[in-house]
Structures are given as C-alpha cells and as structure tokens.
Amino acid sequence: MPPSTPAERLLRVTTIYHEPEIDRHPRAVQILDRFPSAQRIEVPSHNNIPGLYGNEGNVRDWVRNKRDVLVLGVKKSLTARPNGRSSDFIAPSTSNGCAMACSYCYVPRRKGFANPITTFVNIEQILGYLERHAGRQGTKTKPNQCDPVDWVYDIGENGDCSVDAMVSANVRDLVExxxxxxxxxxxxxxxxxxxxxxxxxxxxxxxxxxxxxxxGMSKLVDLRTTPIPERIAAVNDFVAAGYEVHLNFSPVIVHDGWLDDWTTLFDQIDGALTDSSKRQLACEIVFLTHNEGLHEVNLGWHPRAEEVLWRPELQERKRSQSGQPNVRYRSTTKRSYLGQFTELLATKLPYCRIRYAF
Incomplete structure (x- = not known):
C-alpha cells in the first residue's frame, strides 16, 4: 500500500543498521517494534557502516536513504558544550541526521554521501546527565541573549526533533x-x-x-519539509499548547529580489499570528554558510539548488569554529545585507525581538 500521509512519505523505514546488543536498551526495543518489517543489519558502530557512509555512489540515493534507512546507536560521550549564541549549552545529541533534505544542511558535511537519521537509544543516561548538569548551574543570575531567566540547552543541534519524534519517544522524554x-x-x-x-x-x-x-526559495532548497505557510500557521497552536515559540530566519540567501521576498514573508507572518504569539515572539537571523564538500555532493543530486547556494562572486572562505573550511558572504557586504534585513524586520514586525544575528 502506498504511503498515505506526509509522515509516511517522509519516513518509511525498510533497513535498520544497529550496533551490537542494541536490544539491551528498552528504547531500541520500542523502535524495533515500531518498524517490525525492516531488515536489521548489525554494524560495528553507528558511524562505521560499510557501504553507507563514504560511498560516493550513494549520492544518487540521497533522498531514498533518508526515507528508508534508520541507524540505532549508543551515545558514548555525554557532554554539554558551552555555546552562548542560540543557547547556553549544546546538549548531548539524541540523534544525528535527518529524513528531510535541506540542501544547505551542515550535518552531512562531516559524513560524506549519506545522511539518514541515527537515533541514540541510551536515553535514560542522557536525561540523567542533563538533569545533573542543569542542577550544577544553579540559578541564572545574569540575563543574556539566550534567555533572561533559564539556562537554554539546544537538544536538536544535529537533527530535527519534530521528525525524531516520529521515530521514538526521545523527544517527548526531553520535553517532559x-x-x-x-x-x-x-x-x-x-x-x-x-x-x-x-x-x-x-x-x-x-x-x-x-x-x-x-x-519560493524554500521550495528549491528545503526539500521534504513542511511548506512555509503551514509552519507559520502552527505557531499559534504551539504557543497555546505551552511552548515558547520563536522564529529562525535561516538561512538568509541573497539573490535578485531577495528583500522583496522577505517583505512578503513578514507580511504573511504578521497577518497570521495572534496577539499572544506576538507578545512572546523573538527571532534568530542566520545568513547562509556553505561548504565546498557539500557543494560537490549536492551537484550529484540537486544541482539547481547550487545556483543560489554556491555564489563565489559573493562569498569568501572562512574556517568554522569546528575547523570546517566553509564559505560565507563577504564580511563587508554581509554587514550591509544584515543592516537591510534588520531594518526591514523592524518596519514589518516591530514586536519581533532579535535574539541573535549572524
């Protein structure tokens, strides 16, 4: 029977790679039970899967691997890394990779030619670590751009928690x-x-x-994601359900007419949000960062996206904090772009506080 819902079209697991003795973990058993017909293949570790990672031929199956493949592993190193930008700390990952296919995503830059979801099943250890770590921080006495009151932990650095929640209860456990x-x-x-x-x-x-x-840009580079109008429409519902909801204007991609397109988007947001959503609203602004290795991978499966992502005439090389050789808009012109963007935002959405801009 063909997939009938967006969720089924996004994730249809037919192969599960897993580390040895993975069924010692209750969360792994729950996931295996959720996909009973999937072929199970034992591998040395979640990041050592012969034939999947490092196989250049997999570029042709970039989307299929995201849809059909799931990897189960154990998170070995539990560390909350200081951040100070979007969050105070980056929490230990409960996943890596994604079923969606955003052509600018930074995660596959480290992986090579396939980037399906890896789910870490030792959730009890991760939850315990986070609770102890937060307890050691005590009360936040000095407000910062992350939050005026709470210590903020990014729980989705290497994946998308909304999709991870379709695989396991890890996200529910973290939210609780x-x-x-x-x-x-x-x-x-x-x-x-x-x-x-x-x-x-x-x-x-x-x-x-x-x-x-x-x-329009999202349709080109945000493949397999929820359409932008539906994301905007969801804000009010998530606020009503007890979440704090902010917006990430990310990545901002410069092209002919880009400010006109953002003007239209800001008008759509303003017309959709309730007063309660507007009162709690804040945003992050992140201009595009790209990578030569990812550029080469993308040419193998989605070259049209590279026409807007790979713009050597506008970009300069810059090494990231993690040592990645990336390309970003030239610093002099980027300051101008950012100024134009924030001025437009202040005019169209004056209630939307900027938490972080990069």
Whole structure:
C-alpha cells in the first residue's frame, strides 16, 4: 500500500543498521517494534557502516536513504558544550541526521554521501546527565541573549526533533524533563510541523524555533519539509499548547529580489499570528554558510539548488569554529545585507525581538 500521509512519505523505514546488543536498551526495543518489517543489519558502530557512509555512489540515493534507512546507536560521550549564541549549552545529541533534505544542511558535511537519521537509544543516561548538569548551574543570575531567566540547552543541534519524534519517544522524554526543571529550558529548530508534539506537556520549558524563509526559495532548497505557510500557521497552536515559540530566519540567501521576498514573508507572518504569539515572539537571523564538500555532493543530486547556494562572486572562505573550511558572504557586504534585513524586520514586525544575528 502506498504511503498515505506526509509522515509516511517522509519516513518509511525498510533497513535498520544497529550496533551490537542494541536490544539491551528498552528504547531500541520500542523502535524495533515500531518498524517490525525492516531488515536489521548489525554494524560495528553507528558511524562505521560499510557501504553507507563514504560511498560516493550513494549520492544518487540521497533522498531514498533518508526515507528508508534508520541507524540505532549508543551515545558514548555525554557532554554539554558551552555555546552562548542560540543557547547556553549544546546538549548531548539524541540523534544525528535527518529524513528531510535541506540542501544547505551542515550535518552531512562531516559524513560524506549519506545522511539518514541515527537515533541514540541510551536515553535514560542522557536525561540523567542533563538533569545533573542543569542542577550544577544553579540559578541564572545574569540575563543574556539566550534567555533572561533559564539556562537554554539546544537538544536538536544535529537533527530535527519534530521528525525524531516520529521515530521514538526521545523527544517527548526531553520535553517532559525540561518541563519540570526549575532553571533550564530546551530549545530546538525545526522545519517540520509534527502536531503530535501538541499533546506533550512542555509547561513552558521548551522553545520551538520554526525555521522560515520565503516560500519560493524554500521550495528549491528545503526539500521534504513542511511548506512555509503551514509552519507559520502552527505557531499559534504551539504557543497555546505551552511552548515558547520563536522564529529562525535561516538561512538568509541573497539573490535578485531577495528583500522583496522577505517583505512578503513578514507580511504573511504578521497577518497570521495572534496577539499572544506576538507578545512572546523573538527571532534568530542566520545568513547562509556553505561548504565546498557539500557543494560537490549536492551537484550529484540537486544541482539547481547550487545556483543560489554556491555564489563565489559573493562569498569568501572562512574556517568554522569546528575547523570546517566553509564559505560565507563577504564580511563587508554581509554587514550591509544584515543592516537591510534588520531594518526591514523592524518596519514589518516591530514586536519581533532579535535574539541573535549572524
């Protein structure tokens, strides 16, 4: 029977790669039971899968691997890394990779030629670590751009939690944990509207950041994601369900007429949000960062996107904090772009506070 819902079209697991003795973990058993007909293949580790990673031929199957393949592993290193930009800390990952196919995504830059979801099944260890870490921080005494009151933990750095929630209960467990921590808040960015999250109990302890860009550009570079109008429409519902909801204007891609497209988007947002959504609204602004290795991968499966992402005449090389050789808009022109963008935002959405701009 063909897939009948957007969720079924996005994720149809037919192959599960898993580490040895994965069924020692209750969460792994739950996931295996969720996909009973999937072929199971034991591998040395979640990041050592012969034939999947490092296989240049997989570029042709970029989307199929995202749809059909799932990897189960154990998160070995539990560390909350200081951040200070979007969040105070980056939480230990409960996943890596994604079923969506955004052509600018930074995660596959480190992986090579396939980027399906990897789910880490030792969730009890991760939850315990986070609770102890938050407890050691005590009360946040000095407001910062991350949050004026709570310590903010990004729980979705390497994936999309809205899609991860279709695989396992890891995201629900994290939302419930931060719903009861007195001094900490979870945060994740998403491009997928998963309305199952509306049945969770966030109690104000989770910040959902809906990533937005003009609809036409999104159709080109945000493949397999929820359409922009649906993301905008979801903001009010998530606020009503007890989430803090911010917006990620990311990535901002410069092209002919780009400010006109953003003007249209801001008007759409303003017309859709309720007063309660507007009162709590804030945003992040992130201009495009690209990568030569990812550029080469994209040419193998989605070359049209590279016409707007790979613009050597506008970009300069810059090494990232993690050591990646990336390209970004030239610093002198980027300052001008950012100034134009923030001026437009202040005119169209004067109630939308800028938390972070890069």
């Amino acid at each position: 944990l931060f719903g009861r921590l007195p001094n900490a808040k979870a945060s994740f960015a998403t491009k997928y509207v998963n309305r199952d999250l509306l049945d969770y109990e966030p109690r104000g302890g989770t910040r959902v950041r809906f990533s937005l860009m003009p609809h």
